[in-house]
Amino acid sequence: MAEKPIYKDPQQAIEERVKDLLLRMTIAEKVGQMTQIERSVVTLDAMKNQFIGSILNAGGSTPRSGASAEEWADMVDGFQRWALESRLSIPVLYGTDAVHGHNNCYGATIFPHNIGLGATRDPNLVQKIGEATAIEVRATGIPYTFAPCVAVSRDPRWGRCYESYSEDTETVRKMTTIVQGLQGSPPQSHPKGYPFLASRKNVIACMKHFIGDGGTKGGINEGNTVGSFDELHSVHLKPFLDCLDQGVCTAMASYSSWNSMMLHSHHFLLTQVLKHQLGFKGFVISDWEGIDRLCQPQGSDYRFCISASINAGIDMVMVPHDFQKFIGDLTFLVESGEISMTRIDDAVERILRVKFVGGLFEHPFTDRSLLNLVGCKMHRELAREAVRKSLVLLKNGKNPNKPFLPLSKNGGRILVGGEHAHNLGYQCGGWTITWYGIGGQITQGTTILEAIKAAVGMNTAVIYEENPTETSFKTQEFSSAIVVVGEKPYAEFLGDDPKLELSPKAIETIELVCSKVPTLVILLSGRPLIVEPLIEKMEAFVAAWLPGSEGAGVADVIFGGYEFHGCLPRTWFKRVDQLPMNVGDSNYDPLFPFGFGLKMNLKNQ
Known part of the structure; x- marks a missing residue:
């Protein structure tokens, strides 16, 4: 032998x-x-x-x-x-x-x-x-x-x-x-x-x-x-x-x-x-x-x-x-x-x-024996927790003494709009199912719109219009609005961007909705983008980055189930001509500094 x-x-x-x-x-x-x-x-x-x-x-x-x-x-x-x-x-x-x-x-x-x-x-x-x-x-x-x-x-x-x-x-x-x-x-x-x-x-x-x-x-x-x-x-x-x-x-x-x-x-x-x-x-x-x-x-x-x-x-x-x-x-x-x-x-x-x-x-x-753990509830709950903790609150009320968040989920009519509100592919970003990522229901998960609908009570109406128009406000009234906009998926060199601007459609949606009703804007992006002067028109502004498949983590926080936890992992610039600009630089003049993140002070609500 x-x-x-x-x-x-x-x-x-x-x-x-x-x-x-x-x-x-x-x-x-x-x-x-x-x-x-x-x-x-x-x-x-x-x-x-x-x-x-x-x-x-x-x-x-x-x-x-x-x-x-x-x-x-x-x-x-x-x-x-x-x-x-x-x-x-x-x-x-x-x-x-x-x-x-x-x-x-x-x-x-x-x-x-x-x-x-x-x-x-x-x-x-x-x-x-x-x-x-x-x-x-x-x-x-x-x-x-x-x-x-x-x-x-x-x-x-x-x-x-x-x-x-x-x-x-x-x-x-x-x-x-x-x-x-x-x-x-x-x-x-x-x-x-x-x-x-x-x-x-x-x-x-x-x-x-x-x-x-x-x-x-x-x-x-x-x-x-x-x-x-x-x-x-x-x-x-x-x-x-x-x-x-x-x-x-x-x-x-x-x-x-x-x-x-x-x-x-x-x-x-x-x-x-x-x-x-x-x-x-x-x-x-x-x-x-x-x-x-x-x-x-x-x-x-x-x-x-x-x-x-x-x-x-x-x-x-x-x-x-x-x-x-x-x-x-x-x-x-x-x-x-x-x-x-x-x-x-x-x-x-x-x-x-x-x-x-x-x-x-x-x-x-x-x-x-591990096959049944792919996409299992335990892992999705972990991802949902990660989404909650990643959210960064950048503005909460035009009047600092009158916060807009958390939103009430008991009563009222909430308009939800924006290209990213009900698009799982946009929510996940690049390196998801394809190399650069694509829009649509590309895998199993919960969109932010679906999460909002699941979170509110029976007395709250959620009306979804991806692209609201003037007519939307002439025919119905809303107590508040949530606009979800951001970048479309990209990867590697396809994402190199010397301008870092929101799309014209996103800007149009934000300007229209914010002029009609108190509005929370949620930004889905792989980095800070130019938001001045739009931010002045928003009641509240949240950076949600690219949260992945578990959009429920967003609804968990904006309705007050959890406090905002996240703080900026990178400096939020005012203009691209400031770049590169990082914490510690002599020319540091950000819109929001590295580490910035507001709280809702839920214990005081």
């Missing part, structure tokens, strides 16, 4: 298992492990004979439209079976962008985007959200999420502003507890920088985007962050240090540049700082086609892109489609000596380490 290989023995130390498996691997198998491909191009041959190490799905790339959690699990398990047919039976690592809940899966709980969580200032809540997200992701067979984003966003014009918890480094640092939620809490004795995963109910996390993507000039996505290393360290690096302390397993390189050198080819930051100085033992993954960006200033030499990124310290490459060319070119570069076997072995060692830490060799398939 043949002796069991060390790498297949769970009783052996992880480092011994990694060493044993690495010694058994061919160049082809090593190159395959460094390759991550999109689910739509996966084949049996790719998994069995080209030894693909990882699979991901793009935003909106699903088993089918509206696929159930079970269908997701069936797909992922099918890919895993193919991977285990390879010569050494190395399990594949499937990853997804679960950045505010399992947002690609229909019916999953969608939590507020990070900017809203930053407004809560509640690290314990964020950790619980990580735990719930991990369970829902694991229930679909997926062991890896490309989260959290721990960027410190210094300019709201950036299209990924809502993926950042705050403009303030210390606030972002507090929110890194989500890593413990996703991966579990490592013991105090756990070596710093070494990857950790507590159980099969946890998922492998990814700190991103390393480093400085929130500081680009003009808030341009994939732009250039300018400054000294000390500035980079004091503003942008510290949240990554906290993630390392918690045993984060992977890191994603940023599309952006530091002092005009792209991070995907930055040996100093990826290797000397992250891996050597900070002792990171997990693996570094590229962003989507991230190495291809290196070709743009260099022409069309794809081999240059591969060589520059791998030699800089990228371990796994998100190809994601034309993996045959990537594998062929990377193999050529190794055989020609342009990329050393030492560098290849280091990359594969890191990838295998994470797979062993993640328990994939012992438990490669879905734990189907």
Whole structure:
């Protein structure tokens, strides 16, 4: 009877298992492990004979439209079976962008985007959200999420502003507890920088985007962050240090540049700082086609892109489609000596380490007992709590001695209007079901209108008109109004916005309704927008950010069931010509300062 290989023995130390498996691997198998491909191009041959190490799905790339959690699990398990047919039976690592809940899966709980969580200032809540997200992701067979984003966003014009918890480094640092939620809490004795995963109910996390993507000039996505290393360290690096302390397993390189050198080819930051100085033992993954960006200033030499990124310290490459060319070119570069076997072995060692830490060799398939927890009541209640705590009250009554909120839910006629009042897709924002997000009933959840109707008593009439007109007020009377407006969904560069203005339709609705009846305006957005001089016309103004699937959290607060808890995670500017403007700046002259948030003083009502 043949002796069991060390790498297949769970009783052996992880480092011994990694060493044993690495010694058994061919160049082809090593190159395959460094390759991550999109689910739509996966084949049996790719998994069995080209030894693909990882699979991901793009935003909106699903088993089918509206696929159930079970269908997701069936797909992922099918890919895993193919991977285990390879010569050494190395399990594949499937990853997804679960950045505010399992947002690609229909019916999953969608939590507020990070900017809203930053407004809560509640690290314990964020950790619980990580735990719930991990369970829902694991229930679909997926062991890896490309989260959290721990960027410190210094300019709201950036299209990924809502993926950042705050403009303030210390606030972002507090929110890194989500890593413990996703991966579990490592013991105090756990070596710093070494990857950790507590159980099969946890998922492998990814700190991103390393480093400085929130500081680009003009808030341009994939732009250039300018400054000294000390500035980079004091503003942008510290949240990554906290993630390392918690045993984060992977890191994603940023599309952006530091002092005009792209991070995907930055040996100093990826290797000397992250891996050597900070002792990171997990693996570094590229962003989507991230190495291809290196070709743009260099022409069309794809081999240059591969060589520059791998030699800089990228371990796994998100190809994601034309993996045959990537594998062929990377193999050529190794055989020609342009990329050393030492560098290849280091990359594969890191990838295998994470797979062993993640328990994939012992438990490669879905734990189907978790399926009934996807979108469950307990998780939705947690999301509802997060919405309540994320709301920031910015104005409450034109007369400070006569607050407008809370609204009465017993008697009266409430007009509800605005494009965002009854649109779940707008409420969830980008990275929801599709990459950039879309409007409509895109998944299961409660709109703000539905929540308002459910909250009021039988003696209160709720009249919904998405676009109220003069005629609306000539034919009927209202005691108050709620107007819900904001940004339409976007992601990444599609969200870069040099103007940060409300739409003409939103402005028209606010001006009309506020002129006719005392009005609460609720803004759904991924960042502050220009609200002067409109705010003078409002009786009350609430920033609700991008609350996700549980709109009931909004109704809970505006009707006085709960006090306002949130405070601004970023400065609310007056004009875009003030930007960038962050707390502590010498030119600080905001409309509302960082940390601002009113209370209703419910105990005195």
